[in-house]
Amino acid sequence: MPTTRTRPWRILVTGVGGAPGFDLARSLMRHRCQVIAADCDPYAIGLRLPEVTPRITVPILDPGYQSGMLRLCAELRPDALVSTVEQELPQLLTLCRPLAEVGVTTWLPDPPAVEACTDKARFAAVLTEHGIPTPHTVLPDEIDRAPAGPLVIKPRHGQGAKDVHFCQTLEQARVLCELVPSPVVQQRVKGAEFTADCLVDRSGRASVVLRHRLLVKGGLAMVSATFYDQEVEQHVRAALAATGLVGACCVQGFICEDSPQRVVLTEANARVGGGFPAAEAAGADLIGQFLCGLFRQPVDHHRLQYKPDVCLTKYYETLAISERTWQ
Known part of the structure; x- marks a missing residue:
């Protein structure tokens, strides 16, 4: 730092x-x-x-x-x-x-990068334009173009797992589109979930820390374990370049071992990931080097190297107990 x-x-x-x-x-x-x-x-x-x-x-x-x-x-x-x-x-x-x-x-990304991270339809379009695997995504008025098979309906500008629903048919998807605010309809992907905790410096050089999302509650990874995978890292780096993300950010996706497309990316966030402490526990000086970049000092990417197979479990704790004084 x-x-x-x-x-x-x-x-x-x-x-x-x-x-x-x-x-x-x-x-x-x-x-x-x-x-x-x-x-x-x-x-x-x-x-x-x-x-x-x-x-x-x-x-x-x-x-x-x-x-x-x-x-x-x-x-x-x-x-x-x-x-x-x-x-x-x-x-x-x-x-x-x-x-x-x-x-x-x-230290903020440019408007196109912000749009790609806050609009799931735009994110899918950007990755598709660059040939990066991502679920087939359509808007409600394009629902007849949705892929066959299991689908997921989620808010176009949502976060976490709020208002995310799964279904099997287009008829069910149409009903859910009436209930979910500003929805998108996506092909449902099944596989091993992962997050890439990333730091992209001001010259565009990126460091990537991969972790499996072993237990997810409400969209938050409660149990994470770091791992190496060259193919996953390559796709993440491609997504970072395509979206134009900078600073501390994260990319999520699935590893689908039995699918023709082994790695599929589902979203990116222009902020630290909810499970980034796993990257730090594995030895990556993520926040220290983020501070360097934030204040326009060189980022030491060697200090962002990490160990695989480091498992981190999040838990709930009580921070303060007080008598209620409001009505």
Whole structure:
């Protein structure tokens, strides 16, 4: 991580109610950063982490989001802002200049990369254009072009496993499209799930840490195990280049050993993955090197090498107990 400092970096992390933001805040504190933990939900667990500066933010869809974020940064003067909420990235892109004017560094992908990561239909189109295996994806008005066999219906702009449904027929898919907000219809892929935790530096060089998603609950990998696979890594690197992702990000997919297409990629996220601590446990200095890139210092990709077969299990813990004082 950057070493030419007389005081700790002060980092504003948004979305600390989710696993990516919560674990990122913890990791940054282990790297001796001061963390401003932010979330629009007053019940967000990351607001109760010891030693953070907690702040409740304006919701993303609120007209006052941008002015609220600028006020927060003007008040607390963070050195950098790191978002773990992809839905706020389009707004943060428009704030880059005013944030810089108050001394806040950001490291955000370009608008096309943000679109590819927040729009599942666009992600599928980008990968298809580049010849990268991904599930056949159609919109509701194209449902007659959907592939035969098991299907999955999910929100076009969703995250995690919310509003994701599986079905067998087009008739069932049509009904589900009426229930799921802004849906896409995809070929269902079966195989071994994996996530690639990635760091793409400012020159475009990428490091990739692969982990199996051995136990998944609500879209979050509760048990992960690192592994090597050259073919998977090649496809991940191709997806990173095709989408234009930068900084800390992740790519998900399946390994389908009995299928003609062994590796299929399903999505990418322009943020740290919810299970990235597995990469760190396996020896990759993911957050330390992310800090180097964030503050425009060289990323040491040798320090992003990792060991396979390192298994990490996430668990629930109680951070704070207090008497209820609200109605």
